[in-house]
Every structure is written in C-alpha cells, then in structure tokens.
Amino acid sequence: MEQHRAVVIGAGIGGLTAAVALHRGGWQVTVLERAADLAPVGAGIGLAPNAQRALDVIGLGDRLRDLAAWQGDGGMRAPGGRWLARTDATAAAARFGGPLVLLHRATLVDILTSALPDGAVRTGAAAALVDPGGDRSPARVATPDGEIEAALVVAADGIRSAARHALFPAHPGPRYAGCTTWRVVVPAPERPFAPHETWGAGRLWGTQPLKDGRIYAYAMAAAPAGGRAPDDEKAELLRLFGDWHHPVPEILAATDPARVLRHDVHHLPDPLPAFHRGRVALLGDAAHAMMPSLGQGGNQAIEDAVVLAHHVGPAADAERSGSAPGPHPAGTAPDFVPSRDLAAYTADRLPRTTAIVRKAARTGAVTLLAARPAVALRSTLVSAVSRFGPGLVLRGFDGIADWRPPVAPARSA
Ligand SMILES: Cc1cc2nc3c(=O)[nH]c(=O)nc-3n(C[C@H](O)[C@H](O)[C@H](O)COP(=O)(O)OP(=O)(O)OC[C@H]3O[C@@H](n4cnc5c(N)ncnc54)[C@H](O)[C@@H]3O)c2cc1C
Numbered sequence: 005m006e007q008h009r010a011v012v013i014g015a016g017i018g019g020l021t022a023a024v025a026l027h028r029g030g031w032q033v034t035v036l037e038r039a040a041d042l043a044p045v046g047a048g049i050g051l052a053p054n055a056q057r058a059l060d061v062i063g064l065g066d067r068l069r070d071l072a073a074w075q076g077d078g079g080m081r082a083p084g085g086r087w088l089a090r091t092d093a094t095a096a097a098a099r100f101g102g103p104l105v106l107l108h109r110a111t112l113v114d115i116l117t118s119a120l121p122d123g124a125v126r127t128g129a130a131a132a133l134v135d136p137g138g139d140r141s142p143a144r145v146a147t148p149d150g151e152i153e154a155a156l157v158v159a160a161d162g163i164r165s166a167a168r169h170a171l172f173p174a175h176p177g178p179r180y181a182g183c184t185t186w187r188v189v190v191p192a193p194e195r196p197f198a199p200h201e202t203w204g205a206g207r208l209w210g211t212q213p214l215k216d217g218r219i220y221a222y223a224m225a226a227a228p229a230g231g232r233a234p235d236d237e238k239a240e241l242l243r244l245f246g247d248w249h250h251p252v253p254e255i256l257a258a259t260d261p262a263r264v265l266r267h268d269v270h271h272l273p274d275p276l277p278a279f280h281r282g283r284v285a286l287l288g289d290a291a292h293a294m295m296p297s298l299g300q301g302g303n304q305a306i307e308d309a310v311v312l313a314h315h316v317g318p319a320a321d322a323e324r325s326g327s328a329p330g331p332h333p334a335g336t337a338p339d340f341v342p343s344r345d346l347a348a349y350t351a352d353r354l355p356r357t358t359a360i361v362r363k364a365a366r367t368g369a370v371t372l373l374a375a376r377p378a379v380a381l382r383s384t385l386v387s388a389v390s391r392f393g394p395g396l397v398l399r400g401f402d403g404i405a406d407w408r409p410p411v412a413p414a415r416s417a
Contacts, residue, residue: 008319018288018305019160020116030319038130044109048220053102055303060413072105078199085249089390136282165290206374280346
C-alpha cells in the first residue's frame with residue numbers, strides 16, 4: 005500500500021475541501037467525480053465565520069473573502085414587507101469573529117480546485133467502495149480505470165452516498181423533509197433592497213447580493229415529494245410569491261424559467277453510528293445531510309474536511325519539512341492509524357453535526373408553519389423578542405458560527 009495515498013469520492017464542496025486539506029498535508033490525493041465536469045448548481049452559498057476559519061487553516065480564507073459579498077444589515081420580514089427582526093452586520097461580525105459572506109458556488113469550486121495539483125481531479129469517474137480496509141490492510145476503490153488501493157478513502161459522495169450504504173447498510177438513509185426549494189441567480193434589481201429572509205404561511209423567500217452585481221434568491225415551501233409545476237417553476241414562484249414585498253416581484257420578473265432550480269429537501273434525521281469504518285471517512289452530506297434552514301450543510305462539510313486532515317495528520321514528507329499542521333508533533337508519530345485517527349474524527353464531528361442537523365430540522369419546522377394563527381403568533385413573538393433582545397436572529401447561531409478549528413490558520417495561498 006502506498007502509505008499516503010488518499011482517494012476522495014465526490015468533488016462537491018466537502019470532497020474538494022478535503023482534497024485541498026490532505027494535499028497541503030503532503031498526501032497524494034486523487035478525487036473521483038462521476039459527473040462529466042465540475043460545474044456546480046447555478047446558485048449561491050453562504051459561508052459563516054466557522055467555515056471561513058476552516059478555510060483559513062488551508063490558506064484559502066482571504067481569497068474567499070475577497071471574491072465574496074459580505075452580508076450587510078438586513079433581517080427577517082413578513083410577506084407584506086414589515087420587518088420582524090433586524091440584523092446588524094457589525095454586531096454579527098463581533099459576535100462570531102467575522103462576517104457572513106455569500107458567493108456563487110462556481111466561485112467556491114474554482115477557489116478549491118485551483119489549490120489542487122493538475123490531474124488530481126478525475127471527472128467522469130464513478131467510484132465504488134470495494135473494501136474499507138483496516139489498520140493492516142488498504143482500502144480498495146473500483147473506478148472505470150481499474151481498482152485503486154488507498155491508505156485513506158474520503159467518502160464525500162453526497163446525500164445519496166453509496167459508500168454510506170456500504171458501510172452502514174442498516175442505517176435508514178435520507179428522509180423527505182416535507183418541503184421543496186427553488187433557487188435563482190439574476191441581475192440585482194434597480195431599486196435598492198436590504199438582504200432579507202421573509203417568512204410567510206408555509207413558505208419563505210430570501211434575497212442576498214453577490215459581489216458581481218447579481219443577486220442570489222432562494223425560496224422554500226411545504227409540498228409533497230416529487231411535485232413539479234404544471235407549467236413551469238417561474239409560474240409556480242409567481243403564484244406563491246408574486247405579491248410579496250420588494251424586491252421579490254422584480255426578481256421574478258427578471259427570472260428565466262429555464263434557469264430556476266427546484267430541489268426537494270431530504271435530510272438524515274437519524275445519526276450514523278460513526279463517520280468512519282476501516283480506512284474510510286464519511287464527510288459532508290454523505291455523513292449528516294441537513295435541512296438548509298441554517299445554511300450550514302456546506303459549512304459543516306468544510307469543517308469536516310479540515311478536522312479530518314488534522315486527525316489523519318500530515319504525510320511523512322510534509323512532516324519532515326515541517327510545513328504541515330497536524331496532531332503529531334514533528335518527528336514523533338507521523339503514521340496514520342485508522343482505528344485511532346478516524347475514531348478521533350468521528351468523536352469530534354458526530355455530536356456537533358448531529359446537534360446541527362436537529363436544530364436545522366427544528367428551525368425548518370418553525371419556518372414552514374402554515375396555519376394562520378400559528379403564523380401570526382410566530383410573527384408576534386419574533387418581533388417582540390427582537391425588540392427586547394436585538395440579537396435574536398444571531399443567537400440562533402451561537403455554538404455554530406463561532407466554532408474554531410483545532411489548528412491555527414495558514415498563510416494565504
Ligand atoms: C436550497 C439549498 C440551499 C443551501 N444553502 C446553503 C448555504 O447557504 N450554505 C451552506 O453551507 N450549505 C447550503 N446548502 C447545503 C449544501 O449545498 C450541501 O450541504 C453541500 O453542497 C454538500 O456538499 P457535499 O460535498 O457533501 O455533497 P455534494 O455537493 O452532494 O457532492 C457530492 C458529489 O459526489 C459525487 N458523487 C456521488 N456519487 C459518486 C460516485 N459513486 N463516484 C464519484 N462521485 C460521486 C456527486 O456527483 C457530487 O459531485 C444548501 C442546500 C440547499 C438544498
């Protein structure tokens with residue numbers, strides 16, 4: 005077995021971040037992605053200070069903050085436009101040690117891939133776990149070009165993870181969360197607006213600016229699984245949100261029906277018994293898919309990646325050169341022991357992500373309340389509490405956005 009060969013299955017945000025973190029630790033990394041190219045869905049993604057600090061560890065935080073829009077003052081509104089709770093960007097940055105930033109997913113994928121050596125990512129390469137391996141035997145992965153032996157396999161193959169099913173066949177897998185989402189990226193409306201998330205009866209709409217003059221808007225509504233609009237998804241959005249406050253109608257007017265993304269929301273409400281087996285570590289949505297209500301799914305995948313690289317430690321060469329962060333003091337115990345190091349990864353990540361999956365589900369349930377009296381009560385409570393304690397919206401992110409990685413930031417790449 006090549007001692008420091010790592011195979012990453014899946015080139016989503018989690019897999020790419022893990023690949024960069026391991027590469028920086030001197031591992032020889034191959035990323036296998038079944039899609040023909042790396043084009044991510046045409047949507048934005050919000051990264052809170054927790055994920056940014058993880059990206060700082062691998063030297064990419066400054067680049068990210070350069071290319072992203074920093075979220076300004078905004079808050080929660082009712083469909084007619086009334087503000088229910090205001091958020092203050094300066095207070096948020098002070099509370100969590102940095103801003104929330106928003107960028108297009110394609111920009112994030114570019115930042116991550118540009119930190120990998122040429123040829124590290126193989127597209128059109130569907131991979132399957134053949135053997136998870138153990139402390140004394142390598143893991144084996146089948147690829148279209150034959151089998152690969154690896155000292156470490158990172159299974160970052162998303163919510164429908166075949167690797168998860170192979171490792172934990174008794175786990176019930178993803179469950180429908182009772183709602184569907186829409187996402188669009190369009191030029192910013194002419195009339196100014198503040199970033200907002202607006203909660204109505206059984207539905208919500210959010211609008212956030214990107215740095216390039218466009219905006220990212222997302223919507224969610226309670227719906228049966230597998231539903232599709234009888235005409236097109238723009239028409240559906242107009243029916244659900246067409247009479248909501250500015251800038252929603254202007255955004256819908258600018259929307260091309262062919263570019264509306266609609267996805268049902270599934271999550272993993274039942275935690276896995278572990279995030280590893282043998283030499284395989286599960287990461288991101290494969291390990292802990294969550295509702296998007298806290299905007300943390302990708303953030304947690306990024307945290308996972310950096311924590312995993314910390315626990316498996318640097319490859320021997322990097323250890324000798326002293327360039328890589330890791331749990332083993334230079335020259336003492338550079339070798340990776342899967343049963344010890346991946347158990348430490350599970351111990352770090354499973355309780356934290358389980359709590360966030362649950363919180364996202366609770367927040368999602370409140371967001372999707374549909375009965376008029378419950379919605380009225382929710383609005384009254386949100387505005388009353390936020391008047392007396394302006395940190396209401398922010399408080400929901402305590403313990404999440406203030407997370408700090410186990411290693412110090414690196415110099416920028
Ligand atoms: C509406 C919505 C809004 C969201 N907003 C946010 C947000 O603002 N902030 C945030 O942090 N998160 C957000 N999320 C969640 C976030 O998108 C996910 O948590 C994140 O993308 C998961 O990344 P991943 O790398 O784990 O998985 P994925 O992105 O699903 O990547 C998995 C990859 O594995 C590949 N793959 C699968 N099987 C194989 C195989 N056998 N061989 C090779 N490759 C394979 C797939 O093709 C895919 O490229 C949102 C989600 C939704 C639905």
